[in-house]
Amino acid sequence: MKKLFALEVTESNMQGILPGDEITVDGNATPRGNGQDIGVFLIDGQNYISRFTRFGNQIIMLQDNGRIQVVRSVNVDVIGKVVGGSIEMNIKKAPVTAGAHDAISLYA
Secondary structure (H helix, E strand, O other), X not given: OOOEEEEEEEEOOOOOOOOOOEXXXXXXXXXXXXXXXXXXXXXXXXXXXXXEEEEOOEEEEEOOOOOEEEEEHHHEEEEEEEEEOOOOOOOOOOOOOOOOOOOEEOOO
């Protein structure tokens, strides 16, 4: 059984995602660090969503405005892969399972 859950967006710097939007996350899926998959990450107790890539032991968070943030991968927990919501890209839609989940701020 897939671990799907919904998160409400509280802040956003990503095109196509606004505060108040809801995204669907697959907690069993690992986003690929290809700059296209969108992952949900826990960094220093804060949830973030971002496209990203990897370089050695670093995760490079890619912002839509062209800026990047480099984080050591040992400081990052991957929560899952975004599989649905208001994101303007070709991602598969998934039903949301019942249950309350934390709101998140979007990083990129």
